[in-house]
Amino acid sequence: MSxxxxxxxxxxxxxxxxSPLVSANLVGKTxxxxxxxxxxxxxxxxxxGEFFDISGDDAQxxxxxxxxxxxxxxxxxxxxxxxxxxxxxxxxLGMGMKSGTITINGNAGLYAACEMKKGILxxxxxxxxxxxxxxxxxxxxMKGGVIVVKGNAGERVGDHMRRGLILIEGNxxxxxxSRMTAGTIAIMGNTGRYxxxxxxxxxxxxxxxPQLPPTFNDCGLHTLGxxxxxxxxxxxxxxxxxxxxxxxxxxxxxxxxxxxxxxxEVLVRHT
Amino acid sequence: MLIKLxxxxxYDPASGIAGVVQExxxxxxxxxxxxxxxxxxxxxxCRGKVIMSGAIDMHTHIGGGKGNIARTMLPEDHRQDPVPxxxxxxxxxxxxxxxxxxxxxxxxxMGYTAGFEPAVLPINARQAHMEMADIPILDKGGxxxxxxxDYFLRMLTAKKDQKAxxxxxxxxxxxxxxxxxxxxxxxxxxxxxxxxxxxxxxxQNSHYGVTPRQILQVLATAVKELGISHPLHVHxxxxxxxGNIQTTLDTIQGIGGLPMHLTHIQFHSYGTEGDLKFxxxxxQIAEAVNKNKNITIDVGQILFGQTVTASGDxxxxxxxxxxxxxxxxxxxxxxxxxxxxxxxxxxxxxxFVNALQWAIGxxxxxxxxxxxxxxxxxxxxxxxxxxxxxxxxxxLMDRTFRNEMLATIHPQAQLMTTLGSIxxxxxxxxxxxxxxxxxxxxxxxxxxxxxxxxxxADITVYTDNANREAMFEKPDYVFKDGELVVVDGxxxxxxxxxxxxxxxxxxxxxxxxxxxxxxxxxxxxxGNFKISDDEITEDGRGSLTVHPTVxxxx
Numbered sequence: 132m133s134x135x136x137x138x139x140x141x142x143x144x145x146x147x148x149x150s151p152l153v154s155a156n157l158v159g160k161t162x163x164x165x166x167x168x169x170x171x172x173x174x175x176x177x178x179x180g181e182f183f184d185i186s187g188d189d190a191q192x193x194x195x196x197x198x199x200x201x202x203x204x205x206x207x208x209x210x211x212x213x214x215x216x217x218x219x220x221x222x223x224l225g226m227g228m229k230s231g232t233i234t235i236n237g238n239a240g241l242y243a244a245c246e247m248k249k250g251i252l253x254x255x256x257x258x259x260x261x262x263x264x265x266x267x268x269x270x271x272x273m274k275g276g277v278i279v280v281k282g283n284a285g286e287r288v289g290d291h292m293r294r295g296l297i298l299i300e301g302n303x304x305x306x307x308x309s310r311m312t313a314g315t316i317a318i319m320g321n322t323g324r325y326x327x328x329x330x331x332x333x334x335x336x337x338x339x340x341p342q343l344p345p346t347f348n349d350c351g352l353h354t355l356g357x358x359x360x361x362x363x364x365x366x367x368x369x370x371x372x373x374x375x376x377x378x379x380x381x382x383x384x385x386x387x388x389x390x391x392x393x394x395x396e397v398l399v400r401h402t
Numbered sequence: 403m404l405i406k407l408x409x410x411x412x413y414d415p416a417s418g419i420a421g422v423v424q425e426x427x428x429x430x431x432x433x434x435x436x437x438x439x440x441x442x443x444x445x446x447x448c449r450g451k452v453i454m455s456g457a458i459d460m461h462t463h464i465g466g467g468k469g470n471i472a473r474t475m476l477p478e479d480h481r482q483d484p485v486p487x488x489x490x491x492x493x494x495x496x497x498x499x500x501x502x503x504x505x506x507x508x509x510x511x512m513g514y515t516a517g518f519e520p521a522v523l524p525i526n527a528r529q530a531h532m533e534m535a536d537i538p539i540l541d542k543g544g545x546x547x548x549x550x551x552d553y554f555l556r557m558l559t560a561k562k563d564q565k566a567x568x569x570x571x572x573x574x575x576x577x578x579x580x581x582x583x584x585x586x587x588x589x590x591x592x593x594x595x596x597x598x599x600x601x602x603x604x605x606q607n608s609h610y611g612v613t614p615r616q617i618l619q620v621l622a623t624a625v626k627e628l629g630i631s632h633p634l635h636v637h638x639x640x641x642x643x644x645g646n647i648q649t650t651l652d653t654i655q656g657i658g659g660l661p662m663h664l665t666h667i668q669f670h671s672y673g674t675e676g677d678l679k680f681x682x683x684x685x686q687i688a689e690a691v692n693k694n695k696n697i698t699i700d701v702g703q704i705l706f707g708q709t710v711t712a713s714g715d716x717x718x719x720x721x722x723x724x725x726x727x728x729x730x731x732x733x734x735x736x737x738x739x740x741x742x743x744x745x746x747x748x749x750x751x752x753x754f755v756n757a758l759q760w761a762i763g764x765x766x767x768x769x770x771x772x773x774x775x776x777x778x779x780x781x782x783x784x785x786x787x788x789x790x791x792x793x794x795x796x797x798l799m800d801r802t803f804r805n806e807m808l809a810t811i812h813p814q815a816q817l818m819t820t821l822g823s824i825x826x827x828x829x830x831x832x833x834x835x836x837x838x839x840x841x842x843x844x845x846x847x848x849x850x851x852x853x854x855x856x857x858x859a860d861i862t863v864y865t866d867n868a869n870r871e872a873m874f875e876k877p878d879y880v881f882k883d884g885e886l887v888v889v890d891g892x893x894x895x896x897x898x899x900x901x902x903x904x905x906x907x908x909x910x911x912x913x914x915x916x917x918x919x920x921x922x923x924x925x926x927x928x929g930n931f932k933i934s935d936d937e938i939t940e941d942g943r944g945s946l947t948v949h950p951t952v953x954x955x956x
Contacts, residue, residue, distance in 0.1 A: 268477030
């Protein structure tokens with residue numbers, strides 16, 4: 132059995148909805164049958180075979196080559212198996228994913244891991260705004276799982292997040308952790324303005340001192356026993372976060388957003 | 403083109419025809435007499451089918467700002483029902499508050515050819531008309547909302563005479579291009595802004611000293627004296643409050659015999675009996691309606707499922723906001739003219755209150771004797787989206803089905819309703835009255851809602867089916883102004899309907915005082931407030947149809 136591989140033949144001008152190309156939908160289908168499935172491209176439906184050279188037979192391991200930033204909805208509702216993408220991806224990567232892994236060797240667009248439920252999403256480049264967020268108007272963002280971003284993330288990381296873990300090795304944009312209900316976001320790089328805007332509960336774990344809004348209260352220096360446990364849990368993750376040398380247990384703690392219920396916390400590494 | 407419908411069973415209550423097999427001919431958009439020797443251009447075989455005129459929804463929230471608030475607030479509802487474009491129809495979204503185009507298509511696909519927006523705020527009337535201008539196929543019209551506007555309440559406080567009020571009402575109807583007048587929680591929307599959280603029929607507005615009873619009497623008199631066919635359209639006080647049955651009965655008595663339409667009366671028919679202090683007042687309401695011939699009602703039936711309630715009644719919507727599901731809501735003032743409240747709601751059959759509301763609506767339908775004075779509505783989208791009408795029709799026409807449904811609702815609600823013992827089943831003729839002839843008569847539509855020669859050829863052809871839900875949700879053919887728009891429940895052609903209005907006379911000197919009021923208090927100039935005919939017709943697809951006032955010229 133070899134990985135089911137989709138190699139993009141050309142870059143369509145319109146955006147391409149990749150949501151049908153997930154393991155659950157492809158298991159038991161031959162290459163010829165898969166080529167007959169249709170994808171929404173702009174306003175028309177076009178067979179998969181028009182866009183991709185398809186090879187391999189193991190639908191549990193999907194590889195997408197030559198990807199570029201107009202391929203939207205990769206791994207939508209992905210449930211088991213792995214998807215590896217070589218190249219950039221568009222918006223809504225791994226939206227509502229339920230289990231399994233997705234690895235992107237490139238950059239991701241807006242709304243990556245939108246309303247994700249479980250599984251592991253690894254982005255080896257940068258990602259756009261609303262990482263792990265909720266669809267506009269919805270009140271629940273990411274509900275579980277792990278997101279690792281090796282590069283930088285855009286604005287509104289973890290908007291309306293409820294549970295799960297977001298690890299960012301680079302920087303995060305403005306409004307990081309906005310409207311969070313719960314969950315953990317760890318950022319090794321810098322953060323932007325309005326950190327934790329309207330945050331209710333949850334944890335923001337930072338390596339560098341942020342610009343905090345005035346609605347966060349300084350709770351002083353703490354040595355927290357749970358931090359070594361948290362770092363130990365990162366061991367199996369393919370990331371700098373797994374390196375014991377980055378770990379710490381002494382933090383400055385801030386609580387907020389006091390304009391909300393104020394049970395969120397921002398923990399900043401003490402140097 | 404001369405078209406013939408052959409062999410169908412015709413239900414045309416406007417002409418007193420109930421289930422007679424006869425031919426229907428129409429040409430150039432109008433129904434005609436049996437022609438002599440002219441070759442028929444197109445013949446449709448309607449044997450075994452039922453022919454009615456196009457249905458008319460006399461109370462449906464299809465235009466105006468609250469719809470857009472509901473759409474914006476509930477993207478999750480919209481997302482679940484995407485409607486792709488076809489080469490005939492445009493794309494959009496459906497469910498509780500469909501987009502304008504989808505509204506038109508889905509109404510037409512159920513055999514409806516007209517819908518009337520019951521809450522056109524004068525100051526937002528332009529937007530309402532523009533939105534309705536984007537609803538294809540359907541004819542439309544609106545009732546202009548008065549009774550909580552500052553100018554009108556000032557007039558009452560200043561004890562202006564009825565003539566002055568009439569002029570103001572007529573001016574507003576003309577300016578807003580309406581076909582009737584509606585009052586929502588009379589004076590209550592305004593009282594809410596003065597921190598009153600309830601307003602009974604005889605309770606004074608704390609600022610103006612005006613009572614809802616006064617407002618209803620003055621407006622109902624104005625509507626009658628101006629000769630407007632559609633009686634004052636009343637959304638009464640205390641909507642949804644247990645015990646509001648007394649308010650509703652008092653309202654019926656208090657109007658003193660003037661014509662009055664009580665809308666979504668289901669929400670106004672609650673008693674306080676039983677362990678849970680919530681009971682059905684449908685029997686008393688039906689008795690009062692049967693006795694008072696000046697009263698017409700529509701039901702505002704609720705049906706179980708997710709919907710959104712959108713109302714001008716910000717006082718009651720504010721009170722209900724804690725039941726919002728999903729938990730988000732909007733209440734706002736609209737330029738001192740009125741208010742607006744949008745609260746998403748999920749009616750559950752296992753919730754005692756919701757289950758009893760469902761039963762109260764059906765009791766009302768079945769206990770009111772005269773189908774000419776009761777109308778089939780769900781107060782779309784407040785009780786349920788309009789797409790549930792076929793289901794509702796089946797509940798009314800099929801006792802067995804109704805009782806099966808009754809057996810599934812909250813057990814305590816089953817004990818509190820007499821629904822199971824009501825044997826009445828609506829006939830096709832009665833359905834045709836409620837949804838066609840009666841509605842056209844109530845609104846004062848000339849040459850609509852019937853199949854007599856001279857009428858516009860708005861025609862729906864159904865396959866007779868014992869399952870009335872299946873029958874009414876998928877008409878074989880729908881003709882709008884003589885053109886075939888729907889085949890087998892799918893739109894095959896789109897066109898544009900007309901906007902129905904009335905133009906009551908008024909003394910133009912009323913504008914002198916209004917001019918200074920607008921300049922001083924409002925965000926808009928009087929000249930811009932008035933909607934001109936061109937605004938509706940100049941794009942080439944809208945048109946105006948002026949209906950006569952009683953005793954007045956067109």
